[in-house]
Amino acid sequence: MISRWDPFRDMTVLQDRINRLFNESAGRTENTSSRTWSPVVDIIETESDLVVRAELPGISREDIDIEVTSESLNIKGERKFDEAAKDSYIRVERPYGPFQRSFSIGVPVQPDKVKASYRDGMLEVIIPKAEEVKPKKIKVNAE
Numbered sequence: 001m002i003s004r005w006d007p008f009r010d011m012t013v014l015q016d017r018i019n020r021l022f023n024e025s026a027g028r029t030e031n032t033s034s035r036t037w038s039p040v041v042d043i044i045e046t047e048s049d050l051v052v053r054a055e056l057p058g059i060s061r062e063d064i065d066i067e068v069t070s071e072s073l074n075i076k077g078e079r080k081f082d083e084a085a086k087d088s089y090i091r092v093e094r095p096y097g098p099f100q101r102s103f104s105i106g107v108p109v110q111p112d113k114v115k116a117s118y119r120d121g122m123l124e125v126i127i128p129k130a131e132e133v134k135p136k137k138i139k140v141n142a143e
Helices: 009-027 083-088
Strands: 041-045 049-055 065-066 070-078 098-103 114-120 122-128
Touching: 009 049, 041 098, 049 070, 070 122
Parallel strands: none
Antiparallel strands: 041 049, 049 122, 065 070, 070 098, 114 122
């Protein structure tokens, strides 16, 4: 399989790692419920689609917002802290509050045909590629 070289892909990965490092070190000194967080994401490219899978355990479907343009995918949401049980917690390690992930798509897509599903804390967004991107088989005729 031939993959497109994206000079900014490594920079994006590096930026995510640096952000996580700073968020984790900052989280040691501040309240976990107030720090920002970022869900982990896998992106898969097939012949016809881009498939994005994000781990969002403990988040209500109504608290997830997805926007797709011809150039980017934005996933926003919020993991809400149970304020009613606030005094009952012995330890809080999971981050709470709003999050946002943005990705450049890099290939022409069909934003009007995007499908999203959410099950068992896993969000899956299927973004169909535009027809001109899909490989076409050409039959060679003998003369």
